[in-house]
Amino acid sequence: MTTDTFEKDILKGLQSKPKRLFSKYFYDDKGSALFQQIMHLPEYYLPGCETEILQQRAKDIINKLPQASYDVVELGAGDGSKTAYFLDAMIREKKKVTYIPLDISPEILSVNEEIMRQRLPGLCVKPIAGDYFETLKEISSREVPKIILFLGSNIGNFEGEKALGFIRFVKRFMGKGDYFMLGVDLKKHPRTILAAYDDPAGITKKFNINLLDRINRELNGNFNTADFDHYASYDPISGATKSYLISKVAQKVQVASHTVGFHAFEPIHMEVSQKYSLEDLDQIRFQAGFSTDHHFTDSKSYFSISLFEV
Numbered sequence: 001m002t003t004d005t006f007e008k009d010i011l012k013g014l015q016s017k018p019k020r021l022f023s024k025y026f027y028d029d030k031g032s033a034l035f036q037q038i039m040h041l042p043e044y045y046l047p048g049c050e051t052e053i054l055q056q057r058a059k060d061i062i063n064k065l066p067q068a069s070y071d072v073v074e075l076g077a078g079d080g081s082k083t084a085y086f087l088d089a090m091i092r093e094k095k096k097v098t099y100i101p102l103d104i105s106p107e108i109l110s111v112n113e114e115i116m117r118q119r120l121p122g123l124c125v126k127p128i129a130g131d132y133f134e135t136l137k138e139i140s141s142r143e144v145p146k147i148i149l150f151l152g153s154n155i156g157n158f159e160g161e162k163a164l165g166f167i168r169f170v171k172r173f174m175g176k177g178d179y180f181m182l183g184v185d186l187k188k189h190p191r192t193i194l195a196a197y198d199d200p201a202g203i204t205k206k207f208n209i210n211l212l213d214r215i216n217r218e219l220n221g222n223f224n225t226a227d228f229d230h231y232a233s234y235d236p237i238s239g240a241t242k243s244y245l246i247s248k249v250a251q252k253v254q255v256a257s258h259t260v261g262f263h264a265f266e267p268i269h270m271e272v273s274q275k276y277s278l279e280d281l282d283q284i285r286f287q288a289g290f291s292t293d294h295h296f297t298d299s300k301s302y303f304s305i306s307l308f309e310v
């Protein structure tokens, strides 16, 4: 990613009304480390639920997959440590698997390869580094049927109709007999969801504030981060969880030699983490033009691994 797009996106967002910044920029080295801490918070139930499904329900998922061999393509794979449970089950169920992790970061892909080498020696791993808007092209020409994985509730960061747009975009690279496997956080008690994005330890606040620090470092900004507070909300009707940073005072901030004015208590919208019901997912599956779907949930029905068949 060039500094150019980063600078343009940040300035455009800060000049919009209401102000907004994009959560895809959270993940510099410090932000990625803070996200690892979030994943270990007791309130942040998502990774535990998803891991439970990948461990306990893998065989049920694999029973829906008729072919003997598959390319398992993972979008935004990261270190793949949760995916290893599913790949392990695929191998135990005698499927012939090639694992193709796609990620923007070549560093995390070498960690991924090393984890697979240790946990699943003999697994064929073919990492591809880059933006998946580019790298997906490379996998669509392969002969073997594929399962495209998009785990970790990452679909939740797409706002409104953009989630459907993204699923339609991925489907263009798929053929008959291929599967899209999505890890999705479900609608549930609003307090349970809100607590996951408003932890008392304040890690989620730091995770959001880090983007202001990043702007200070990389775009020569002068945000005084102590003047901003974090505020999360959940709307049980739409299922949208939204995070904001609130300017506690009226102030002017410099970013890349532009001046940005804030009123007291003016919000910057930072992130959307959309929650879905199983009915919402059925509708998206239908609207995206997949033929069938199956949902595999954890014991609390907090999270779903949903399998969409082309």
Ligand code: AVJ
Pocket (backbone or CB within 6 Å): 038, 046, 152, 153, 154, 156, 157, 196, 197, 204, 207, 271, 272, 273
């Ligand atoms: C990585 C996008 C799934 O939205 O739950 C965690 C990021 N933000 N806490 C999410 C996040 C605040 C996370 N995703």
